[in-house]
Structures are given as C-alpha cells and as structure tokens.
Amino acid sequence: MAISVFKRYEKKFLLTAEQYRETVDYVQQYMDFDKYCVNEQDYSLLNLYFDTPENLLIIQSTNKPRYKEKLRLRAYFPPKTPDDKVFFEIKKKYKGIVTKRRAVMRYGEAVELIETGKAPVLKKDTYIDNQVAKEIEFMFKRYEGLAPKIFIAYDRMAMFAKDNPEFRLTFDKNIRTRRENVSLEYGDYGTQLLPEGYYLMEIKISDAVPLWLTSYLSEKKIFMTSFSKYGKEYQGFVTGDPINSVILRSDDV
Numbered sequence: 033m034a035i036s037v038f039k040r041y042e043k044k045f046l047l048t049a050e051q052y053r054e055t056v057d058y059v060q061q062y063m064d065f066d067k068y069c070v071n072e073q074d075y076s077l078l079n080l081y082f083d084t085p086e087n088l089l090i091i092q093s094t095n096k097p098r099y100k101e102k103l104r105l106r107a108y109f110p111p112k113t114p115d116d117k118v119f120f121e122i123k124k125k126y127k128g129i130v131t132k133r134r135a136v137m138r139y140g141e142a143v144e145l146i147e148t149g150k151a152p153v154l155k156k157d158t159y160i161d162n163q164v165a166k167e168i169e170f171m172f173k174r175y176e177g178l179a180p181k182i183f184i185a186y187d188r189m190a191m192f193a194k195d196n197p198e199f200r201l202t203f204d205k206n207i208r209t210r211r212e213n214v215s216l217e218y219g220d221y222g223t224q225l226l227p228e229g230y231y232l233m234e235i236k237i238s239d240a241v242p243l244w245l246t247s248y249l250s251e252k253k254i255f256m257t258s259f260s261k262y263g264k265e266y267q268g269f270v271t272g273d274p275i276n277s278v279i280l281r282s283d284d285v
Contacts, residue, residue: 039131040198043235044259051254052203052231058248059191059201066190066200068108074189074205078216080105081262082171083181090181090266099126102262103171103178105142107216114140118216120168135164139216146180149173180214183222184261186232193242200236207232209265225265232259 047055068075082103083089093100106119120142121134137145141152149172151165172178186207193199208222226232235241249255 039129040236040238041128042130043241043256045233045235045249045254046257046259047203047231047233047254049229049231051252052233054252055233055248055254056189056203059245062242062244063191063193063201066192069189069191074187074203076108076185076187076220078107078110078185078220079183080180080214080216081182081184082178084175085177087181087266088175090262093260094263094266099124101125101171103168105146105180105216107139110216110219111139114138114143118142120145122164122167122171133164133167135168145169145172149178181211182262182265183210183214184208184225184265185220185222186261198238199242202234202236204232204234207261209261211269225261232261
C-alpha cells in the first residue's frame with residue numbers, strides 16, 4: 033500500500049462554458065496538462081462518500097465549523113476485479129487549510145475495510161501504511177454506522193504550473209450523483225448536479241495564488257465561491273428542490 037499526503041489551500045469558482053474556454057486558453061502559457069489528460073482530454077473520477085445513518089459528517093460540514101473531515105473511496109473506472117487499484121482518502125479542513133491523506137489499495141482490501149471496519153492485513157506493510165490504515169479504521173469506530181452514502185463522479189481537466197508542480201488547476205464538469213446502488217461496481221451514472229454549461233474550477237496551492245492568475249480572475253470578474261459537491265447534493269436532497277435550482281444561490285456550503 034502506498035500513501036500520499038497533501039496540505040494546501042483550495043479555492044473554488046463556478047465558470048460558464050465561455051469562461052472555461054477562455055481560462056484554459058489563457059493559463060496554458062503558464063501551465064501544462066496533467067499526465068492523466070491524455071491528448072489534452074479530461075478523465076473521469078468516481079467517488080463514494082461515507083457518512084452515518086444520521087448524515088452526521090455532511091451536517092457538520094454544512095454548519096461551517098473550523099474543523100471538518102470527510103472519508104471517500106476513489107477510482108478512475110468501475111473496478112472489475114478485487115485486484116483493481118482504488119484510493120481511500122481522509123480529507124480534513126482546518127481554518128481553510130486542506131489536508132488529505134491517501135492510501136492506495138486493492139479494491140478487495142477496500143471492500144474488506146468497509147464491511148468489517150478494520151484495516152486490511154497488508155502484504156508489504158510499513159509503519160506509515162499501517163498508520164493511515166489505522167486512521168481510516170478509527171473513523172469507522174468514531175462514527176457509528178459509517179458506510180457509503182452517495183456516489184459522486186465527474187469529468188476533470190487538470191493542469192499544473194510549469195514552475196511549480198504543486199500549484200494545480202482543475203476543471204470539473206458533468207458532475208453526477210446518485211443515492212441508489214452506492215457502489216463503484218454499479219457503473220458510472222447519476223443525476224446532474226451543475227446546470228448545463230457550468231464548470232467547477234478549483235485552485236489547489238500550498239502558498240499564494242500567483243499574480244498572473246489573480247489579475248486575470250479580477251479582469252474577467254470571476255469570483256470565488258464556497259462549493260461542496262456532497263454539500264450541494266445534500267442541500268437539494270433535504271429541501272426537495274431540483275438539484276440545479278440550489279447551485280447558484282449565495283448560501284453555498
């Protein structure tokens with residue numbers, strides 16, 4: 033099992049199709065496409081978000097606390113065998129700083145963890161591998177009844193700065209969600225979250241946003257928003273409103 037640890041700021045913006053095209057064209061003088069964007073094409077991300085029967089994690093998140101955390105299982109395609117690679121991630125946010133601890137494991141190991149609440153026995157374990165696995169196990173103990181709650185997938189275009197690989201821009205479209213068949217094995221489908229023609233752009237950076245980008249966003253009147261994919265879906269689910277009708281309101285979560 034391998035692990036990656038990220039600590040950064042994440043700033044989000046909703047773009048129209050025209051703003052998206054103009055922004056991608058502009059930033060290419062400073063940024064390159066991610067290796068997963070083969071031939072400059074986007075790629076899919078499939079996610080299971082975990083919560084309790086009472087929706088404790090998402091309710092805490094929508095209350096805008098100083099500290100919040102999420103647990104998700106991520107894949108780039110629906111797993112076909114127990115040996116397919118998936119990513120178990122703990123994502124925490126404290127005072128605006130996002131920390132993500134990610135463990136790579138086989139899908140069969142992930143299923144074992146979900147079903148038993150216990151970290152899998154690793155064939156090539158190290159201290160750090162066990163540490164992350166234990167952190168995930170602890171979340172299952174801390175939050176009673178923790179289980180996959182919602183499926184969220186989207187198509188992503190990702191870029192990184194030529195002079196700073198840790199500075200990334202991502203553009204998500206075709207965000208789709210479902211509350212039935214909440215498993216990676218049931219394929220990639222769901223209800224659209226964003227209104228047609230909108231993109232979610234995220235700036236992911238460990239320090240200050242470069243001047244060339246802040247100047248561009250100011251000139252184009254592209255303003256930061258607060259946006260959570262799970263939070264927005266839950267907001268529509270609770271109110272009974274069509275999902276798209278709540279996206280552009282000012283009370284983003």
